[in-house]
Amino acid sequence: MNLLHVEINHLLRVHATCYNFRFQQGNTPLHLAALGNQSEVTKILIKKKCQVDIQNYRQQTALHIGVEAGYQDIVEILLGANASLDLREKLGKTPLQLAARGSFVAIVDMIIKAERYYEVTRDYHEKELDDLDPHLYLRQPRHPSAAQMKDILWKLATKQLKPGDWKKLALYWKFTAEHIRAIEHQYTGTHSYKEHGFRLLMIWLHGVRKDENVMRLLFEALSAIERRNLAEQIRRRADFRREKFCMNSLCSIT
Incomplete structure (x- = not known):
């Protein structure tokens, strides 16, 4: 346990109501936990209902700090706590822009x-499917055929799509210009x-509900961007008339 961890835990024990207390530069304990890459402290602070979107004097939230430092665990925890993705730091950058700039x-x-x-969770709720845990969602797709689909999507991206196709698919699937x-x-x-x-295909796969026919959706998307021959190859690998689709020896419920 490092010094920062000890100091924050002492603060929490002594001052039970100061989770949003501001230190130098307007940083809260959550800012400091993110800065120190302290994932356990970050979880404690969030559990104590601290405000995740307070901005310091540089107009940075804890999420900005975690993203700028490349702390993936911190970012995941804060995203799971519904940290704002729209707030901009002093130079006008959103968390997404900071992440892209830092590669x-x-x-x-x-x-x-x-x-x-x-949007996906609304679909799950409307279809009366199970709740969608944000941390599980961020880590891996929830579709039962996701592992098998990874190989299909890899071949599609590296062997079959033309240079501009991925952007056309992104727009069809309602990715924003900022995402692209x-x-x-x-x-x-x-x-x-x-x-x-x-990357686009894998992000899209995360949003496919577990009750949807993923191959049908892929067929429809390829048809929409005028890659009909490629779409037909997808169609031949899947039987859309049944509740199941089979690919060679693989047969998965969709």
């Missing part, structure tokens, strides 16, 4: 998943569109 690919993707999470820019910011060469496409 923190996993954090960029996590923030985009979080922005799309609430954040994904594209990580440039790895003339074939970086393949990596961008795979």
Whole structure:
């Protein structure tokens, strides 16, 4: 346990109501926990109902601090606590823009998943499906065929999609222009569109409900961006008329 951890825990024991107390530069205990990469302290503070969106003198929230430092665990905890993704720090950057600027690919993707999470949870609620835990959602797709779909999406992104296709799919699936820019910011060469496409497809997969036919959705999306031949390849691998689809030896409920 480091000094910061000890000091914050002492503060919590002595002053039970000062979770939002401001230190130098307007930092709260939550800011300091994020700055020190103290995930357990961050969880304690959130459990104590501290305010997650207080801004310090640089107009940074704890999420800005965690993102800027590349602390993935801290970012996940704060996103799970519904930290604001819209607030801008002193230079006008949102958490997503900071993550892209720092080339923190996993954090960029996590923030985009979080922005799309609430729409997905509404769908789960309306369909009377199980509750969708934000931390589980951020870590891995909830669709029962997700593990098998990863290989399909990898081949699609690296072998079959054309350079501009991933952006067309992003717009069809209602990703924002800011999402597209954040994904594209990580440039790895003339074939970086393949990596961008795979990231997009995996983020999209996170939002597919467990009761949906994921192959049908993929077929419809490819058809919509005028990749009909590729869509037909997808259709031939899946039987949309049944409650199940089978791919070679794989058969998964969707």
